[in-house]
Amino acid sequence: MLEYNDFSNVIRILENGDPYVVAEKPVxxxxxxxxxxxxxxxxxxxxxxxxxxxxxxxFVSRYLKVFALAACFVLFAFFGFFALQSSVPGSSAELxxxxxxxxxxxxxxxxxxxxxxxNDLQAPPDHSYEVWLLETDASGEVVDLQTLGNxxxxxxxxVPAGIxxxxxxxVDISLEPNDGDTAHSGQSILRGxxx
Amino acid sequence: MTITYVRDINLExxxxxxxxxxxxxxxxxxxxxxxNGDEAALKEIYDEHSPLIMGLSRxxxxxxxxxxxxxxxxxxxxxxxxxxxxxGSMKSWLCGITRFRAIDILRKKSRQPFSPVDNVExxxxxxxxxxxxxxxxxxxxxxxxDELPEEKQRILKLGFIDQFSHSEIALKTGLPLGTxxxxxRRGLELLQKELGVSHVGI
Numbered sequence: 001m002l003e004y005n006d007f008s009n010v011i012r013i014l015e016n017g018d019p020y021v022v023a024e025k026p027v028x029x030x031x032x033x034x035x036x037x038x039x040x041x042x043x044x045x046x047x048x049x050x051x052x053x054x055x056x057x058x059f060v061s062r063y064l065k066v067f068a069l070a071a072c073f074v075l076f077a078f079f080g081f082f083a084l085q086s087s088v089p090g091s092s093a094e095l096x097x098x099x100x101x102x103x104x105x106x107x108x109x110x111x112x113x114x115x116x117x118x119n120d121l122q123a124p125p126d127h128s129y130e131v132w133l134l135e136t137d138a139s140g141e142v143v144d145l146q147t148l149g150n151x152x153x154x155x156x157x158x159v160p161a162g163i164x165x166x167x168x169x170x171v172d173i174s175l176e177p178n179d180g181d182t183a184h185s186g187q188s189i190l191r192g193x194x195x
Numbered sequence: 196m197t198i199t200y201v202r203d204i205n206l207e208x209x210x211x212x213x214x215x216x217x218x219x220x221x222x223x224x225x226x227x228x229x230x231n232g233d234e235a236a237l238k239e240i241y242d243e244h245s246p247l248i249m250g251l252s253r254x255x256x257x258x259x260x261x262x263x264x265x266x267x268x269x270x271x272x273x274x275x276x277x278x279x280x281x282x283g284s285m286k287s288w289l290c291g292i293t294r295f296r297a298i299d300i301l302r303k304k305s306r307q308p309f310s311p312v313d314n315v316e317x318x319x320x321x322x323x324x325x326x327x328x329x330x331x332x333x334x335x336x337x338x339x340x341d342e343l344p345e346e347k348q349r350i351l352k353l354g355f356i357d358q359f360s361h362s363e364i365a366l367k368t369g370l371p372l373g374t375x376x377x378x379x380r381r382g383l384e385l386l387q388k389e390l391g392v393s394h395v396g397i
Binding site for chain 1: 231232234237238241245246247249250251253254260261264265268269272329330332333334336337354355356358380383384386387
């Protein structure tokens with residue numbers, strides 16, 4: 001059983017009376033620095049690090065090999081088709097595999113709709129593929145990102161009003177565990193720049 | 196990533212007594228958002244606890260208090276998966292992080308070569324790690340007592356600080372001896388729990 005003696009050193013301090021700590025509101029710049037550090041640490045660094053070090057889930061890797069073959073055919077057909085059409089409205093991006101992932105895809109922008117072609121990509125159990133638009137700075141670092149939604153449920157995504165696709169010009173497809181965390185998982189599978 | 200769901204269940208079934216005395220539901224949701232990486236939840240926690248952490252930091256490292264507060268909340272953020280509301284309150288956990296980061300800063304300072312300029316300017320007391328421990332422990336105990344409902348707080352303070360016996364407290368408060376004893380036993384358990392969470396480094 002606990003006794004006062006277990007806290008005797010603390011009691012000596014408390015006996016001498018309060019307050020020995022005076023609450024003090026930090027100046028606003030303290031939070032500003034915390035906020036800035038967090039945003040550098042999460043999106044930017046995480047996405048960058050993953051690009052260099054990502055290890056493919058064996059399941060994904062195997063699936064994407066099969067998928068890549070299929071996607072090649074789709075792509076040839078796709079670009080062949082557009083090559084015949086002399087004018088293509090909007091911009092498009094070829095989506096290439098990131099890091100050690102394998103796969104191919106494409107995305108095209110028609111006014112405020114992004115059409116993503118990745119055949120019938122199926123995620124591993126309890127995972128889904130999510131489409132993002134990334135804003136990068138001159139050095140290629142991600143400075144902001146916007147989700148468009150899960151690829152399982154749609155292949156056409158509405159770009160939210162206020163998202164300038166000349167800035168958010170990188171299409172990114174990530175593998176997301178279905179864990180309720182809405183942040184980017186850091187596992188980018190495919191990526192390409194809208195041109 | 197996958198442990199998040201399990202942790203959510205833990206958050207549903209139990210949380211620290213100290214936080215329970217407030218609006219438990221709000222705190223459960225806030226902790227869940229915090230652990231899942233919602234920066235807005237960190238801001239809420241910062242708004243609530245930063246004045247105390249700032250005061251403690253001022254006491255421990257003087258002019259470097261702002262830097263310490265920043266390091267404490269960044270440590271809390273990067274180690275947020277280690278926070279378990281069943282083991283103790285957010286406040287005690289943050290005080291614990293302040294303890295370890297303050298000791299880091301003070302150690303680094305004590306290794307720096309003697310500087311006459313610093314010596315003249317420095318009017319704040321410098322503490323060794325034992326003194327830091329004692330200060331943080333007493334703050335954690337003081338704050339945990341403060342969060343208790345008034346009656347329990349009064350009983351514990353009478354016993355704890357004023358050193359009255361159980362029967363003297365019963366006489367003073369007009370409460371049955373059994374009630375006094377059980378309040379004190381549970382109170383001491385709570386204090387031990389809060390001290391425990393403030394000694395876990397992240």
